[in-house]
Amino acid sequence: MRWLGLGAVLLVVGCGPTPAAEYGEELFGDSKLSESQYNTFSCATCHSTAATPPQGKVYAGLSLHNVASRPHWWGGYETNLLDAVNFCYTAFMRGVTPLTPDDPKSRALYEYLVSISPDAQAPAQPFTLVKDITDVPRGSAEWGADVYRAACQDCHGEAHTGKGRPSKLAPILPEVAADYGVAFPGVAPGLVFIEKVRHGRFFGVGGNMPLYAREALSDKDLGALLAYFEL
Numbered sequence: 001m002r003w004l005g006l007g008a009v010l011l012v013v014g015c016g017p018t019p020a021a022e023y024g025e026e027l028f029g030d031s032k033l034s035e036s037q038y039n040t041f042s043c044a045t046c047h048s049t050a051a052t053p054p055q056g057k058v059y060a061g062l063s064l065h066n067v068a069s070r071p072h073w074w075g076g077y078e079t080n081l082l083d084a085v086n087f088c089y090t091a092f093m094r095g096v097t098p099l100t101p102d103d104p105k106s107r108a109l110y111e112y113l114v115s116i117s118p119d120a121q122a123p124a125q126p127f128t129l130v131k132d133i134t135d136v137p138r139g140s141a142e143w144g145a146d147v148y149r150a151a152c153q154d155c156h157g158e159a160h161t162g163k164g165r166p167s168k169l170a171p172i173l174p175e176v177a178a179d180y181g182v183a184f185p186g187v188a189p190g191l192v193f194i195e196k197v198r199h200g201r202f203f204g205v206g207g208n209m210p211l212y213a214r215e216a217l218s219d220k221d222l223g224a225l226l227a228y229f230e231l
């Protein structure tokens with residue numbers, strides 16, 4: 001528990017859901033937590049809170065069950081929980097000003113995260129970033145269609161049409177790759193696609209899409225997705 005300046009809040013831990021935790025749960029599912037009018041993501045877009053991985057759904061982020069009981073976050077890059085949250089808030093949710101410890105919204109969110117952390121201590125979760133992009137073997141296109149629905153469709157809408165996507169800022173897949181040959185001459189479009197999925201907006205790639213670590217999406221699932229998209 002390393003949310004600096006929140007000592008007083010710790011006193012309520014273990015007393016069941018508090019009104020603040022309930023407000024925090026609302027904020028967790030609310031894209032309006034971010035002040036940016038272009039943001040359509042809430043914490044719940046990318047994180048489950050379940051103790052066991054949900055079936056039929058692939059989240060970019062880890063489950064936040066027991067998150068407040070972990071010793072560090074982001075594979076050890078973050079040693080303060082608020083910083084770990086602010087990473088998502090600014091990088092993905094287009095938040096301009098990071099959440100501060102004494103902001104009532106941060107406090108409520110923190111209490112909610114504590115309320116979904118029943119164990120006093122929990123192990124840090126592995127987070128394996130794929131830094132060097134290499135091609136992956138293509139898998140089953142049928143499987144790839146399932147991967148698309150489970151991992152990408154919430155934000156990108158239906159494949160080939162984008163139907164149902166919450167924001168047009170997320171391009172239609174795989175059609176967006178049609179320009180890759182011109183934009184990235186000499187690089188196979190499949191590789192550009194893999195880089196986007198593995199790096200999100202990092203390592204020179206722009207945007208606000210989350211990255212997928214190996215734990216979130218295996219190379220096998222990625223290969224199936226590429227087969228489905230004939231990339």
Ligand code: HEC
Binds near residue numbers: 044067070
């Ligand atoms: C667009 C997707 C996205 C959104 C929105 C998002 N996150 Fe994340 N978050 C990630 C990814 C990807 C990671 C890195 C993988 C991981 O550790 O879960 C991450 C990591 C984290 C971690 C570190 C977990 C650990 O143990 O390493 C915390 C804590 C966290 N997010 C909390 C939040 C909270 C709270 C919100 C809402 C304010 C939020 N995130 C919004 C994608 C997102």
Ligand code: HEC
Binds near residue numbers: 153206208225
């Ligand atoms: C949380 C929402 C979200 C999820 C989930 C998501 N994306 Fe995205 N994606 C976006 C947004 C927003 C953009 C446009 C901004 C950007 O490029 O980051 C984007 C852009 C892209 C691009 C285009 C990059 C370009 O400009 O050429 C590709 C390719 C892509 N996503 C693939 C995927 C795949 C494959 C998945 C599933 C494994 C996925 N995305 C899941 C939100 C998401």
